[in-house]
Amino acid sequence: MGELAKPRLYTLVVNEGSGGGRSGRELPKVARGLRDRLPTAEVQVITSCSWTDAEKLIRTAALSARPGDAVLVMGGDGMAHLGLNACAGTDATLGIIPAGTGNDFARGVGVPKDLPRAVDAICVGATRRVDLSHVSNEAYPSRYVGAVLSTGYDARVNRATNDISLRFGSLSYGWIALRELIHFSPLQYRIRIDGVLRIQEAMIVAVCNTGMFGGGMQISPQADPADGMLDVTIVDPVSRSTLLRLLPQMYSGNFARHPAVQQFRAREVEIAGDGLFCMGDGEELGDVPVTVTAAPGALKVFVDAAHSAAATVKQ
Numbered sequence: 001m002g003e004l005a006k007p008r009l010y011t012l013v014v015n016e017g018s019g020g021g022r023s024g025r026e027l028p029k030v031a032r033g034l035r036d037r038l039p040t041a042e043v044q045v046i047t048s049c050s051w052t053d054a055e056k057l058i059r060t061a062a063l064s065a066r067p068g069d070a071v072l073v074m075g076g077d078g079m080a081h082l083g084l085n086a087c088a089g090t091d092a093t094l095g096i097i098p099a100g101t102g103n104d105f106a107r108g109v110g111v112p113k114d115l116p117r118a119v120d121a122i123c124v125g126a127t128r129r130v131d132l133s134h135v136s137n138e139a140y141p142s143r144y145v146g147a148v149l150s151t152g153y154d155a156r157v158n159r160a161t162n163d164i165s166l167r168f169g170s171l172s173y174g175w176i177a178l179r180e181l182i183h184f185s186p187l188q189y190r191i192r193i194d195g196v197l198r199i200q201e202a203m204i205v206a207v208c209n210t211g212m213f214g215g216g217m218q219i220s221p222q223a224d225p226a227d228g229m230l231d232v233t234i235v236d237p238v239s240r241s242t243l244l245r246l247l248p249q250m251y252s253g254n255f256a257r258h259p260a261v262q263q264f265r266a267r268e269v270e271i272a273g274d275g276l277f278c279m280g281d282g283e284e285l286g287d288v289p290v291t292v293t294a295a296p297g298a299l300k301v302f303v304d305a306a307h308s309a310a311a312t313v314k315q
């Protein structure tokens with residue numbers, strides 16, 4: 001007698017602390033939804049106890065995935081970052097249950113914001129291939145970023161927000177942005193965009209695959225995660241008060257119209273400069289020099305079927 005075909009395996013790795021504990025609170029409903037809607041599949045739910053643990057669990061699931069299996073992460077951009085790094089170049093399709101505070105990558109590729117709808121998208125099986133940014137520096141010789149790699153004022157605010165939220169939890173991004181601005185002056189950059197060298201001072205240099213960071217701030221309103229290209233946003237030196245006025249305009253995308261904001265599309269970007277460091281998908285990724293290369297179609301991800309004509313429904 002032939003071996004019975006194994007059921008599809010959906011491995012869900014959860015950071016229960018994401019989104020200020022929302023992830024843990026919503027987990028029972030999400031797990032029940034997946035099991036009810038995928039009766040012929042095996043749904044495994046694993047709770048991670050740390051970043052390192054989550055990375056190991058997600059990577060193991062992705063490496064052992066057979067075609068048709070899925071690796072699901074429940075949390076914010078940090079968990080999505082681990083998921084996309086584990087799934088890129090494997091047989092696993094990534095599913096994101098966006099239960100974090102930011103969820104910028106999920107939003108940028110077309111994962112529904114609403115948790116029951118995100119579960120629904122996974123169960124329906126609508127998938128899409130999206131690009132990633134391949135990042136290489138001394139700390140991370142080979143890493144993918146799904147949303148935005150930032151290196152300037154934005155990176156400093158991001159790092160400070162991560163540090164402080166660990167201790168106090170509720171201090172707002174706006175307060176930290178103001179505090180960082182008081183001491184901030186333009187940074188000296190050497191940027192090579194598809195081979196063309198620019199030596200300049202800048203407030204912000206961000207390399208984007210999807211267009212948002214910081215929980216919905218549109219650093220690159222035009223970015224398309226399926227165009228095979230990177231989008232680079234440079235904010236030239238401006239006064240502190242101008243930068244302060246520009247920041248809220250990122251929520252509408254209007255900031256990109258300011259004359260100090262330059263945007264480029266490229267396949268490869270190299271960034272160097274004294275004292276600069278990288279934040280990717282909200283996580284600290286070491287110092288520059290860094291090379292960022294477009295990785296077209298590197299990831300298969302579950303999305304809202306209605307979101308994109310590029311989505312294909314298979315089940």
Ligand SMILES: Nc1ncnc2c1ncn2[C@@H]1O[C@H](COP(=O)(O)OP(=O)(O)OP(=O)(O)O)[C@@H](O)[C@H]1O
Nearest residue numbers: 015018019048049050075076077078100101102103
């Ligand atoms: N069990 C855990 N699994 C994974 N990460 C954890 C865990 N406990 C704490 N962390 C920390 O949580 C952060 C990742 O959280 P995640 O991105 O999932 O949610 P968030 O921070 O609420 O949302 P966002 O990143 O979208 O703002 C990491 O910085 C990591 O160090």
